[in-house]
Amino acid sequence: MVLSLRRGTVTAIVERLEGLARIEVDGTPCIAYPRLTGPVEVDDEVLVNVQARELELGSGGFDVLYANLTRGLDLAHEPGAHVMKLPYTPLQAAVEHAEERDELAETLGRMPVVCCSLHSQVAPVCAGLGPGIRVAYLQLPGGALPVSLSDAVRALRERGLVEAAVAVGACVEGDVACVNVASALAWAAGRGFDVAVCSIGPGIVGTGTLLGHGGVAASEAANAAAALRGSPILADPREEVDVSGWEEACAGLPLSHMGRGPADDPAFFAAAFAAGRFARRKLGGGSAPSRYRSARREDRRPPRDQAR
Numbered sequence: 001m002v003l004s005l006r007r008g009t010v011t012a013i014v015e016r017l018e019g020l021a022r023i024e025v026d027g028t029p030c031i032a033y034p035r036l037t038g039p040v041e042v043d044d045e046v047l048v049n050v051q052a053r054e055l056e057l058g059s060g061g062f063d064v065l066y067a068n069l070t071r072g073l074d075l076a077h078e079p080g081a082h083v084m085k086l087p088y089t090p091l092q093a094a095v096e097h098a099e100e101r102d103e104l105a106e107t108l109g110r111m112p113v114v115c116c117s118l119h120s121q122v123a124p125v126c127a128g129l130g131p132g133i134r135v136a137y138l139q140l141p142g143g144a145l146p147v148s149l150s151d152a153v154r155a156l157r158e159r160g161l162v163e164a165a166v167a168v169g170a171c172v173e174g175d176v177a178c179v180n181v182a183s184a185l186a187w188a189a190g191r192g193f194d195v196a197v198c199s200i201g202p203g204i205v206g207t208g209t210l211l212g213h214g215g216v217a218a219s220e221a222a223n224a225a226a227a228l229r230g231s232p233i234l235a236d237p238r239e240e241v242d243v244s245g246w247e248e249a250c251a252g253l254p255l256s257h258m259g260r261g262p263a264d265d266p267a268f269f270a271a272a273f274a275a276g277r278f279a280r281r282k283l284g285g286g287s288a289p290s291r292y293r294s295a296r297r298e299d300r301r302p303p304r305d306q307a308r
Contacts, residue, residue, distance in 0.1 A: 003051070005048065006047070006048050007045070008025040008045075008048050009026060009043060009046070010024070010025055010042050010044045012024040012042065013040070013042060017148075019034070019173050020033060020148045021033075021040055023040060025063060025065070029062055030063040031063070031065065031149070032064075033172075036146075036173070037066070037067060037072045038068050038071050038075050039071055039072075040068055040071075040072075044070040046066075046067065046068050046070070047069065048064065048065055052064070060144070060203040077093070083095060083096070083097050085167075085170065086172075095177045097178060098166070098176040098187045102187055104183060104190050105186045105187075107228055107229040107230075108186070108189045108229050108231075110229065110230065111188070111189050111196065111231065112196075112230070112231045112233055112279035112282045112283065113185060113196045113225035113230045113233065114129075114195065114197045114233045115218040115233065116197065116198065116199035116200075116235045116272070117199075117216075117217070118257065119152065119200055119201055120257040120258075120272075121268075121275075122137065122153065122199045123155070123156060123272075124253075124255065125272045125276040126161040126197060126276060127161065127273055127276060128249065128272070128276020128279070129195055129197075130249070130277075131160055131161065133195060134192065134193045135162050135194065135197060136162075136164050136191075137162045137165045137196075138166045138197065138199075138221070139165065139168060139171045140169065140171065140199065140200050140217040140220070141169045141214075142200035142201075142204065142216070143203045143204045143214050144200075145170055146171070146201070147172070149202055150202055152202075152253065155252075155253050156253070159253070163193070164193070166187070168181050169181070171201065180224075181198065181220060181221050185221075185224055195283070196225075196230075198225075199217075200214045200215065200217050200218075222234060231279075231282055233278055241275075241281075242277070243270045246270050246274075247266075250269065255269055
């Protein structure tokens with residue numbers, strides 16, 4: 001494994017978003033994560049990772065700012081953090097993990113957990129869940145690692161359809177970080193979220209083989225949810241769920257799957273919407289009713305043989 005780094009100069013700031021800057025380095029498009037590498041301005045001298053673009057990796061084939069030599073050196077570490085993300089690599093950085101400060105639920109208490117194998121399913125799933133419930137988005141390794149790369153998550157947060165984003169495992173740039181999907185689910189349940197939506201980030205790891213695929217993370221999340229007494233739901237076709245009105249519910253959200261939009265592949269987006277609506281149905285159709293919350297509290301108690 002070899003890094004392909006190139007020195008360059010920032011020639012344009014195209015767009016600044018929360019946790020993300022789209023820039024140009026020597027006229028070539030580049031992505032920067034200011035919370036990781038420090039602020040970036042025109043004329044900064046930088047190091048850029050150019051390997052994905054040189055390999056022509058489609059939607060993921062863009063340059064990424066690796067280090068800002070002008071204003072990104074000697075940055076202070078996150079206060080109180082000591083657990084590393086990407087440990088023992090040139091990119092290791094200490095991040096406070098939610099398990100270190102917050103209580104984790106012992107079980108999920110039947111909390112619905114929607115498991116997506118593609119990031120493009122997240123927006124229609126959350127649209128299907130609709131407003132009025134507390135949704136935690138859990139980003140899993142298998143695609144892009146930075147949560148802040150996702151325009152969909154940003155739009156869902158602005159619309160109030162996602163309350164918190166969790167960077168799981170090697171993922172970074174979430175509202176909170178968790179060591180693995182099991183602890184992330186337990187954190188969400190412990191914080192009173194009604195639903196967890198799990199997905200890999202934008203883009204996907206693929207090898208052209210049956211199992212060497214980033215989407216397998218969906219099955220790992222489903223297994224963890226089942227083991228913790230949650231209700232795993234896969235974002236797949238569900239004929240028993242009414243998906244009428246999905247286009248209106250998804251209007252204005254970033255919807256794109258392999259370059260295709262809702263008009264090109266309506267079944268894909270409708271199926272993901274159905275998974276969200278099905279999860280909401282498990283809550284009783286609206287905000288989790290009191291009997292559901294009481295059941296969740298009851299289910300979080302340890303089994304009798306473990307309570308002694």
